[in-house]
Amino acid sequence: MTESDTSLRARLVDVGVALVAAEGAEALTLREIARRTGVSHGAPRRYFPTHLELLSAIARRGFTDLAGRVGATLAENAGAGPREQVTALARTYLRFALDHPGMYELMFRHDVLESGHLGLRETSLPLFGLLADLVAQVRPDAEARQVAGALWANLHGLAQLWRWGSLQLATGDTDFGPLLETALTAHLGSRDGER
Structure with missing residues (x-):
């Protein structure tokens, strides 16, 4: 070229x-x-x-942006414990989803991820791996990838429902912080280690 x-x-x-x-x-x-x-x-x-190849190239930019944000979050929270790091990563993920809804939607479209173009799976899976590694430190008693998957699904749903305004209507919350903490407690246990 x-x-x-x-x-x-x-x-x-x-x-x-x-x-x-x-x-x-x-x-x-x-x-x-x-x-x-x-x-x-x-x-x-x-x-x-193909159109899918172009969409994959655009989505790759989103994953690169998200990975950069995750890296910065981990660097800022390097001295924190694993639960605090998961909390910080969850906030970063939700902020990205809410600030970039179009890109977020594109990045997680099944057809784009499954296309195999530009190694999107190789870009997205390490981000999930980071989450699973931290979850394993918080919950050594559990299958970390399953807990991380359930937490990720919860975060994804929280982002979508918050963006649509559904959660604010249902809960009366004006900030997603309390819902995020509830989700983290459900998957990781309370901050004091009790489940």
């Missing part, structure tokens, strides 16, 4: 990232990305033979 090819490929992804941020995952059509990039509607196929 020439430098101009690499540049156009990156611009197509940049435009896709901006489009998903502004209008959500449903706006990510090849035609619209091409139009906003200023190229013919067939040009993206030169770099991304």
Whole structure:
């Protein structure tokens, strides 16, 4: 690939990232990305033979962003215990989901993850592995990957329902903190170690 090819490929992804941020995952059509990039509607196929490949490249940017945030969170909480680190990671995850709903939706679409393009599984699974490792330290009595999976599913649901306004309506909460703490206690036990 020439430098101009690499540049156009990156611009197509940049435009896709901006489009998903502004209008959500449903706006990510090849035609619209091409139009906003200023190229013919067939040009993206030169770099991304399928729509799924382009979506995967855009989602990879989301995983890279989330991984950077996770790394910063772990660095900021390096001296904290594993439960506090899980709490900090959960907050980071929820903040990312709420601040970037279109990207978040795209990142966890089954077809995008299962496509195998750009190693998305290799990008997303280490993030889950970090969570499972910390859960194992908090809950040595349990199967850490299962507890981490249940916690992740709980966080995912919390993010979606909070974004839709359903949890605020049902609970009267104006901050997701109390719900997050309840979810963490349900999966990890209380802060004082009692289950």
